[in-house]
Amino acid sequence: MGVATMPSQPAPASDRKGPGRAHWLHVAHETADDLATDAPAREHAGKAPFAEVAGLRESGLLTLLIPAELGGGGADWPTAYAVVRAIAATDAAIAQLLGTHYFLSWSARCFTEPDLATRIERRSAAEQWCWGGGFAAQDPPLILTRKGRGYVLEGRQSYATGVLVADRLAVRAERAGNREPVAVVVAPTHPGVRIDAAEAFGQRLAAGGDVEFDAAPVTVHDVLGSLAADDDVLSPSAALASPIGRLLSVQLLLGLAEGALAEAREYSRMGQSSWRPSWPDGTPQDPHVLTTYGELTILTRSAAALTDQALTAVQDGLARGEDLTYDEYADISVHVTMAEATASKAAQETTSRALDIVGSRSASARLGLDRFWRNARAHTLHRPVAHQIRDAGDYFLNGAHPPFVLPA
Template sequence: MTTLVDVETQPRASVIENDEQAIAVAHELAAQFVKEDSERDRQKRLPVEEVKKFSQSGLWGITVPREYGGAFVSNVTLAEVVKIISEADPSLGQIPQNHLYMVEVIRLDGTEAQKRFFFDLVLQGQRFGNAFSEIGTKSVTDVRTRLERSGDEYVLNGRKYYSAGALLAHWIPVIASNDDGKTVIAFVERGAEGLTLLDDWTSFGQRTTASGTTILENVKVKPEHVISHYLAFERATPMGAVAQIIQAAVDVGIAKAAVRDTIYFVRNHTRPWVDSNLEYGYEDPLSIYNLGQVQIQVHAAEALLRRADEFIDRANQSDLAEAKVVEASIAVAEAKALATEASLLATNKLFELAGTKSTLQEYNYDRHWRNARAHTLHDPVRWKYFAVGNYFLNGVNPPRHPWL
């Protein structure tokens, strides 16, 4: 069904000044968001007010370059913020992923006028959704949505799916193929004639990301609202690495939430196994061993996440030297691989260690596994292992696209 979500003009957002403030604000918001995380998931209730509060906090503008009024925080801080929010509610952690991706798109390939215009919108608190992926095509890079010249403007036609956050956005950036067959991004303002947003997301996980369908029928687009996205992959840039590190941060956040709830339940509810002859479930040596295994995996995923972010920051500081960009892409692939494994392990082990009672609907702990399983399918992690192995064994650089 079509869903009209109120995204009226809001007061100008706060502006985060530095990395430390960004992390502090993220912790403050996470403490609020976690309170109704389970209920939002249970009811599939879109986090309208939470997203408003999130963007008004200034956290959606932390990667805007300093010369345009932003804090341009490190990628270490960016991933930390996403991880903190995702531990509280991974749908809220995922919703700004494409917004943050678009800020990087504008930074890398926007014209000076586009940077001034769109970065100011971001700092005001306006949100970018997305209309990137299509279904029924040969691969994710097969783009059938077309942006065609029509007089002094362009006309956009197509159908998109997995449009996370679009229902809650002020602008919908759309991936399209231009007259030359090149991939571009067309920014469509909410309310544009011919734009239809459907709340038809039915996945069992990440249920409140509003990742439904976007339909574009003869939507008019101004030339100044089009960015040549293909340029980001014709040269060495961290475009793909930034996209993937945000995804990895969401997965690590899910893993940490699962560990948090495992510890709480085992400490407060789980009975010891009859053969252990112990008084409490948390004294069970096999449970202790398994919890330790999970915690080590999650800590390792956090460490690789931070390491990968440092590689991206060094690539930016090197003026995007190709070798540094490649190293960053490989480091991010490593982090994404382990984040996937850790989130699936932690969400599975929750039930094994907590026991049958933890499966009752009143606890809704299955949301952690559902979220991990759905979110880690954004791109196949098996290809991360291939990219890493091929790089170290054969010296083959990873491909340039948004998934590496």
């Protein structure tokens, strides 16, 4: 297989017919407000988010990244990141589902031929597909075997986001024989596909689950292309899929931290009210409370600043196109790695210490403040911060390129 090419880019802003960034941010905040009205109750119930996905579909957010000329929203990655972050502040699980959908629905541009990518995106927009799955390497891998004019897919993927509500699954598999990793698209309604809900303590509304493929049929057009990280297969520009996908996780974690701080602040301010004498000790004038809010605000905004730098690096890499070098790609990837590590720490510390600020009242299931901590902890387990710090250090000291890692 030849070297993968640069993913096709959206038309210049002057040629787009999409509504624009301001429109999508308005829609995202309206969606977040709607989700916030009953977030604790929905999270506690833990039902598959069919209604939430219907809301995303109705708002147009599912087709946000698809070019306008193909029937989509015509938006860019910075807009998609901002949408995920806004929604994560109230419902991180739905933000994870949406972010995974964005990456998987966009990935056809990166891992297949332009004509096939266009057909996939056009149909995805027309039928309002919600995508689920993931391209992270796993052991044992799914196996893709040639059969007749197509293929069959076999194996079990232990966890994949969005699969309970997805219209299309995009997964990583290895070709039988040469073990080449490839991206594969499968309809969840196909024979041989069985999905079991995951029993997670956090991110429960991300519609995650285990997927078993028992000789599930796959056409030749549903095998998108290679996911191999070898230099003779993956070009630096196509390798940007890794930092692009990982930056979605960063935005989700930042939204979690900001949402937890915002809710804790609301309860702290309400605690001053004379008609709530039973609220926990610690008023807005308490030095300990002020210091804690100061520390968490600084930590979260520091992570946001690194994230802005990472986003700029990714945008510069996309602008470089086929001129991007492997060294430049590595520098972009490290920017995202540093943002990942900082956002992970900010989310974990903020969502934990926000409970301390509110005090014993935060143990109330009705308030649902614990969901922030559980969601942050469950999400960060998939990519431990220790690995990110090690990769950043290895790059700084030895110039080692970070590993090519795709989102789970």
